[in-house]
Amino acid sequence: MKSFEGNVVLxxxxxxxxxxAAAAALHAAGATTYGLARRQDALDAARARHPGxxxxxxxxxxxxxxxxxxxxxxxESGRLDVLLNNAGxxxxxxxxxxxxxxxxxxxxxxxxxxxFATQAALPALKASKGSIINLSSAAGHKAVAGAxxxxxxxxxxxxxxxxxxxxxxxxGIRVNAVxxxxxxxxxxxxxxxxxxxxxxxxxxxxxxxPLGRWASADxxxxxxxxxxxxxxxxxTGHVLAIDGGMSLT
Numbered sequence: 001m002k003s004f005e006g007n008v009v010l011x012x013x014x015x016x017x018x019x020x021a022a023a024a025a026l027h028a029a030g031a032t033t034y035g036l037a038r039r040q041d042a043l044d045a046a047r048a049r050h051p052g053x054x055x056x057x058x059x060x061x062x063x064x065x066x067x068x069x070x071x072x073x074x075x076e077s078g079r080l081d082v083l084l085n086n087a088g089x090x091x092x093x094x095x096x097x098x099x100x101x102x103x104x105x106x107x108x109x110x111x112x113x114x115x116f117a118t119q120a121a122l123p124a125l126k127a128s129k130g131s132i133i134n135l136s137s138a139a140g141h142k143a144v145a146g147a148x149x150x151x152x153x154x155x156x157x158x159x160x161x162x163x164x165x166x167x168x169x170x171x172g173i174r175v176n177a178v179x180x181x182x183x184x185x186x187x188x189x190x191x192x193x194x195x196x197x198x199x200x201x202x203x204x205x206x207x208x209x210p211l212g213r214w215a216s217a218d219x220x221x222x223x224x225x226x227x228x229x230x231x232x233x234x235x236t237g238h239v240l241a242i243d244g245g246m247s248l249t
Contacts, residue, residue, distance in 0.1 A: 002030025003229050008077045010070065012036045012060050012117055013087030014053070015046040017185030018135065021217035022084055022224045027052050029225055034073050036060070036087070060087045060113030063120070070120040080124035082228045085114040085134045085157075090150045092201075098149050110153035115160065122173075129172030133227055134161050136179035138243040154179070158239050165237030174236040176227050181243025182206070183215045210245030 009026045013019040014035030027033040027050070035050070037043035038059040047055045054076075058069035073080055088110045091102050118132060125132065139147050140154030158177055165175040182205040206214065223242050226232065241247045 003231065004029040004031035006030075007081040007230065008032045008034070008073065008079050009082040009084065009228070010034045010036065010073055010080060010121065011084040011086055012058075012066075012113075013038075014055075015039075015042040018180065018183060018217045018220050018224075019084070019086035020046060020050070021221035022086065023053050024050055025218070025221040025225050026082075026084075026228065029229075031082070032077050034069075034077075036066075036069055038087075060085075060117045061108045063116045066113070066117050067120040070117075070124065074124050079128050080121055081128045081130045081230075083118065083121040083125065083130070083132050084224065084228070085117055085132065087113055087117075088135060088153075090137075090147070092147045092150065094146055095148060103149055106149055106153050107156075110150075111156045111160075114157060118164070125173050126171050131174045131228055131230075132164065132168075132176070133224060134158075134175070134177040136161070136177045136239060138179055138181040138241065138246045140179055141239070141241075142247050142249075161239060162237050169236060174233070176235060176237070177239045178220065178224050178227060179239050179241045179243065179247075180215060180220045181209060181241075181246040183217055183220055185217055208246050208249050209243070210248065213244065215242065215244065 009031040011019055011023040014023040015037035023033050023035045033053045035053045035055050036058050043055050043057055056069045058065040060066050134157050136157045137154040139151035140158045144151050161175055161177040220242055
């Protein structure tokens with residue numbers, strides 16, 4: 001029997017990168033897996049790659065949309081056991097060049113959206129005594145010049161993780177975070193910087209990683225699956241750094 005047999009999982013931002021790898025891995029582990037995307041074209045492409053995952057359209061930053069998505073999951077599958085709050089964006093830049101739009105968009109998705117999704121899922125997670133996994137980042141606990149706004153959103157995620165772990169433990173709900181270091185995902189090549197500067201930016205991050213390389217999305221997904229596993233029933237309030245030692249530098 002697969003470890004997630006009979007479990008229902010919802011992954012936000014599941015159409016690419018770590019979210020896509022995690023949704024595929026959870027489905028392979030036996031979970032009935034729902035993936036959320038906020039754009040129809042991205043959802044259609046992800047469905048073509050992963051037909052076994054059930055796909056829903058929703059923007060986590062819009063409470064009514066994420067609530068409707070969670071309600072549909074529960075209506076179709078009768079329960080929800082794991083919420084993976086993966087949806088997030090990152091924009092790097094010095095403080096002087098950080099626009100209002102840059103601040104608002106990152107907090108709206110990385111912090112507000114994560115909170116809205118968790119609130120929407122709470123009734124079902126109470127019933128199942130389920131698990132919440134939040135995606136943080138090495139930047140959530142390591143100072144990174146030029147990424148202060150993104151880092152601040154992930155520091156908020158880590159604080160929320162620990163506070164919710166205390167608050168929800170009496171309800172039987174576990175809350176943990178996985179904090180990856182630099183990971184090869186499509187987003188890194190879509191940063192709002194000149195394309196010719198991307199290799200230098202990537203090299204500057206690589207230089208901070210003792211293991212000397214970036215992670216693959218599949219490597220991070222393995223740890224998400226491990227934290228979500230029902231057998232990890234004694235683990236809550238933990239921020240698991242999967243960063244090649246970057247947090248130590």
